[in-house]
Amino acid sequence: MNLIRFDDANRFYERVSPFLSAREAEHNLLLGVIRGVQIGEYMEYPPYLGCIEADNRVVAVIVRTPPHHVLLSLMDNPHHIIPLIV
Numbered sequence: 001m002n003l004i005r006f007d008d009a010n011r012f013y014e015r016v017s018p019f020l021s022a023r024e025a026e027h028n029l030l031l032g033v034i035r036g037v038q039i040g041e042y043m044e045y046p047p048y049l050g051c052i053e054a055d056n057r058v059v060a061v062i063v064r065t066p067p068h069h070v071l072l073s074l075m076d077n078p079h080h081i082i083p084l085i086v
Helices: 009-022 024-038 080-084
Strands: 001-004 047-054 055-063
Touching: 001 009, 001 080, 009 024, 009 047, 009 055, 024 055, 047 080, 055 080
Parallel strands: none
Antiparallel strands: 001 047, 047 055
């Protein structure tokens, strides 16, 4: 598993949107925040945009728009993924 960070919100959205949209009801806040970053909201401080990939597929999404707290997607195996995030 690898942690991948993004500086470009559009590239980030392209990579993570299929994963997030597969469970849209659970991920609607993340999708909305990413959209906000794309249109220039949350730019007082640089946002943290990242995902965890395993076998070339997204298995978790991490977003932080300071001063707000970290947002995490749902994960199938959080005990394997969380150590990569912290």
